[in-house]
Amino acid sequence: MKELKLNKNRFMKYPGNIIFRLMFLFSAIIITFTGCKEQQPVRRTIVSPEIHQDKSITFRYLAPGAEKVELSAEFLSENLLMTKDEDGLWTTTTGPVTPDIYPYFFIVDGIQVHDPNNTYLFPNERFKRSVIEIPGDPPLLSEIQEVPHGNVTYRYYKSQSLDLIRPVLVYTPPDYGKNPETRYPVLYLIHGMTDTEETWFKVGRVNVILDNMIAQGLAEPMIIVMPYANPLPALLEKNEEVDMNVLSTDYFTDDLINDVLPFTENNYSVYTDAGNRAIAGFSLGGRQTLAAGLGNPDKFAWVCAFSPAIFSNELENNFKNLYASPASLNSKLKLLWVSCGKDDGLYDASVEFTSLLEEKGIRHRTFFSEGGHTWMNCRLYLSEIAKLIFN
Amino acid sequence: MKELKLNKNRFMKYPGNIIFRLMFLFSAIIITFTGCKEQQPVRRTIVSPEIHQDKSITFRYLAPGAEKVELSAEFLSENLLMTKDEDGLWTTTTGPVTPDIYPYFFIVDGIQVHDPNNTYLFPNERFKRSVIEIPGDPPLLSEIQEVPHGNVTYRYYKSQSLDLIRPVLVYTPPDYGKNPETRYPVLYLIHGMTDTEETWFKVGRVNVILDNMIAQGLAEPMIIVMPYANPLPALLEKNEEVDMNVLSTDYFTDDLINDVLPFTENNYSVYTDAGNRAIAGFSLGGRQTLAAGLGNPDKFAWVCAFSPAIFSNELENNFKNLYASPASLNSKLKLLWVSCGKDDGLYDASVEFTSLLEEKGIRHRTFFSEGGHTWMNCRLYLSEIAKLIFN
Numbered sequence: 101m102k103e104l105k106l107n108k109n110r111f112m113k114y115p116g117n118i119i120f121r122l123m124f125l126f127s128a129i130i131i132t133f134t135g136c137k138e139q140q141p142v143r144r145t146i147v148s149p150e151i152h153q154d155k156s157i158t159f160r161y162l163a164p165g166a167e168k169v170e171l172s173a174e175f176l177s178e179n180l181l182m183t184k185d186e187d188g189l190w191t192t193t194t195g196p197v198t199p200d201i202y203p204y205f206f207i208v209d210g211i212q213v214h215d216p217n218n219t220y221l222f223p224n225e226r227f228k229r230s231v232i233e234i235p236g237d238p239p240l241l242s243e244i245q246e247v248p249h250g251n252v253t254y255r256y257y258k259s260q261s262l263d264l265i266r267p268v269l270v271y272t273p274p275d276y277g278k279n280p281e282t283r284y285p286v287l288y289l290i291h292g293m294t295d296t297e298e299t300w301f302k303v304g305r306v307n308v309i310l311d312n313m314i315a316q317g318l319a320e321p322m323i324i325v326m327p328y329a330n331p332l333p334a335l336l337e338k339n340e341e342v343d344m345n346v347l348s349t350d351y352f353t354d355d356l357i358n359d360v361l362p363f364t365e366n367n368y369s370v371y372t373d374a375g376n377r378a379i380a381g382f383s384l385g386g387r388q389t390l391a392a393g394l395g396n397p398d399k400f401a402w403v404c405a406f407s408p409a410i411f412s413n414e415l416e417n418n419f420k421n422l423y424a425s426p427a428s429l430n431s432k433l434k435l436l437w438v439s440c441g442k443d444d445g446l447y448d449a450s451v452e453f454t455s456l457l458e459e460k461g462i463r464h465r466t467f468f469s470e471g472g473h474t475w476m477n478c479r480l481y482l483s484e485i486a487k488l489i490f491n
Numbered sequence: 492m493k494e495l496k497l498n499k500n501r502f503m504k505y506p507g508n509i510i511f512r513l514m515f516l517f518s519a520i521i522i523t524f525t526g527c528k529e530q531q532p533v534r535r536t537i538v539s540p541e542i543h544q545d546k547s548i549t550f551r552y553l554a555p556g557a558e559k560v561e562l563s564a565e566f567l568s569e570n571l572l573m574t575k576d577e578d579g580l581w582t583t584t585t586g587p588v589t590p591d592i593y594p595y596f597f598i599v600d601g602i603q604v605h606d607p608n609n610t611y612l613f614p615n616e617r618f619k620r621s622v623i624e625i626p627g628d629p630p631l632l633s634e635i636q637e638v639p640h641g642n643v644t645y646r647y648y649k650s651q652s653l654d655l656i657r658p659v660l661v662y663t664p665p666d667y668g669k670n671p672e673t674r675y676p677v678l679y680l681i682h683g684m685t686d687t688e689e690t691w692f693k694v695g696r697v698n699v700i701l702d703n704m705i706a707q708g709l710a711e712p713m714i715i716v717m718p719y720a721n722p723l724p725a726l727l728e729k730n731e732e733v734d735m736n737v738l739s740t741d742y743f744t745d746d747l748i749n750d751v752l753p754f755t756e757n758n759y760s761v762y763t764d765a766g767n768r769a770i771a772g773f774s775l776g777g778r779q780t781l782a783a784g785l786g787n788p789d790k791f792a793w794v795c796a797f798s799p800a801i802f803s804n805e806l807e808n809n810f811k812n813l814y815a816s817p818a819s820l821n822s823k824l825k826l827l828w829v830s831c832g833k834d835d836g837l838y839d840a841s842v843e844f845t846s847l848l849e850e851k852g853i854r855h856r857t858f859f860s861e862g863g864h865t866w867m868n869c870r871l872y873l874s875e876i877a878k879l880i881f882n
């Protein structure tokens with residue numbers, strides 16, 4: 101509670117009536133608008149989450165009317181019960197937490213909510229999480245540091261395959277554009293099921309990781325293209341007859357090959373040979389990566405599947421053409437990389453898949469890490485492949 | 492319920508066991524992780540919000556355990572009670588709604604929550620809202636259309652004034668960079684209290700509005716720079732002694748003049764005279780705009796305050812220097828623009844301020860609209876000033 105009290109005191113140091121008039125006005129606007137007088141009055145400055153020196157964390161949530169508030173976080177093995185003070189402020193303090201970036205949320209009388217006092221949100225079609233970044237010492241690759249920074253640009257392209265205007269995010273490395281003659285290799289990077297084109301940027305910290313790795317000489321400068329790999333909501337909105345099988349990779353492959361690649365190559369100073377194109381993706385994006393990448397070895401020489409959503413009963417079938425001519429595939433692919441966490445529900449399938457690759461004589465690398473189906477692992481996998489690709 | 496049933500049926504058309512295995516797996520991961528078995532199982536495809544032909548809207552929220560669920564939305568004068576079906580799905584359908592973009596949320600047994608099935612979120616430090624876009628016919632300026640698109644780029648700069656690495660978003664118009672000789676004017680655009688550097692992009696739709704206006708010949712191509720005008724959280728995190736008076740404009744003015752302007756002018760092909768610099772901002776950002784803009788008429792010839800947070804008792808005092816020499820100010824400023832909604836709590840102060848400007852002989856334009864302190868008005872004001880500036 102120290103920081104909270106400190107803030108209140110600091111705030112109270114400036115009692116000039118103007119500040120109170122403004123806060124009253126905003127409170128009035130918000131209270132009028134919400135019709136929710138007992139909730140989150142803006143006049144109280146709540147700090148949540150608050151990270152302490154020893155990396156323990158205090159979470160706070162104001163809900164005087166609630167009967168039970170819990171914290172659910174990806175660094176916890178089970179939810180933490182929060183306790184209420186006389187003002188209705190619910191609080192819990194964790195033990196020290198390993199530095200990383202974690203999703204979390206509150207469960208208020210059984211209802212999942214964001215932390216209202218934390219700006220940092222997880223972009224997703226379905227679940228809504230707040231995100232906490234716990235800094236490391238020395239700083240993690242995912243922490244913004246004083247190094248040259250690349251850019252992340254939000255763009256639109258017209259997908260002829262989908263007949264839709266689609267969003268795409270593009271990371272350009274720090275030196276991009278300084279010398280118009282310089283060309284770059286391109287990594288196409290795909291999010292997981294229910295994620296969006298923003299998830300690799302906001303949660304995957306792709307730009308920060310690459311900026312830091314480039315600064316340390318650990319990765320080649322590259323462009324990273326992050327499309328929105330789920331067109332189903334937009335197609336449904338147009339009332340099109342769409343195949344709702346979320347495991348189908350056809351929409352994505354068509355859009356990637358026929359629209360995203362030409363868009364990238366027409367708008368950025370990039371190499372256009374397979375040796376300078378990589379594809380990587382997480383979960384359903386890992387499945388899409390294998391389909392689009394291994395299905396087009398003339399287009400992608402680097403194919404990296406992070407915790408891919410593949411299933412043993414389809415392994416023989418889906419990649420039949422590849423197994424038929426391993427020598428041809430081996431001569432085209434510079435890297436086939438499969439990773440998974442040992443606690444991930446998809447771990448067994450990844451092991452089976454890579455065993456089958458072994459058996460068929462298809463050259464590949466595996467990276468089986470601790471942990472589960474998480475974005476903590478996504479960032480780890482990205483930093484691992486960034487060392488390998490385009491080298 | 493039509494669309495919901497349709498989705499379920501479509502979904503059921505593909506009963507291949509793989510899809511069910513994947514959905515089970517994801518459900519298991521999410522249920523294990525959340526410890527919240529009764530809430531939002533991912534296996535049910537809920538469509539919310541659903542906009543009907545007549546612009547009425549159905550909202551849905553799954554909460555079998557809840558006793559009361561309401562919809563609060565900026566197009567409603569009062570909250571709508573939702574009704575629960577036998578599956579615990581809460582629903583309400585509004586009447587037809589005027590096309591625009593509106594924040595909304597659910598109140599579940601008194602607790603404010605996002606719509607979990609809507610990807611579109613309002614970026615804000617404190618309140619958490621979902622956002623709905625209701626398309627117009629013909630399309631509104633804020634709707635993505637098939638016109639040439641500019642880019643929005645997320646960047647970082649080192650603020651010497653604040654001793655912090657700060658985020659900034661930069662809109663570049665469609666033709667930017669095609670001819671390296673072409674230079675552009677710059678609008679510095681500031682968000683409101685508790686908003687972030689993303690709010691003008693995500694909710695203000697600055698890029699879409701400008702793309703459409705440029706395509707229609709309604710606005711000059713310009714660069715728009717959107718800084719994060721509230722450094723207090725980052726300064727507090729560093730445990731610095733900071734002035735917590737949120738109405739203080741000093742931090743922002745210093746950072747803008749000494750860091751954001753040079754960053755922009757070193758990194759973009761822009762004109763650097765006052766006639767090619769505009770500043771505009773909403774609410775607290777309107778206050779910051781007046782302080783930074785009118786305080787530096789040699790740097791900004793276009794100053795536009797949207798629903799500015801100014802108060803009658805400070806009007807005489809704060810702008811004393813200006814009133815002393817109206818002729819000098821009039822010769823430097825190409826536009827001083829003040830707007831406010833007639834239902835806005837800040838309306839009276841805007842009227843008083845512009846009366847004082849009138850009385851002092853300072854040339855200005857007013858734009859008093861319907862409505863209140865909303866982002867619907869922000870977009871309107873942006874589209875109005877975009878017609879005027881740099882002309």
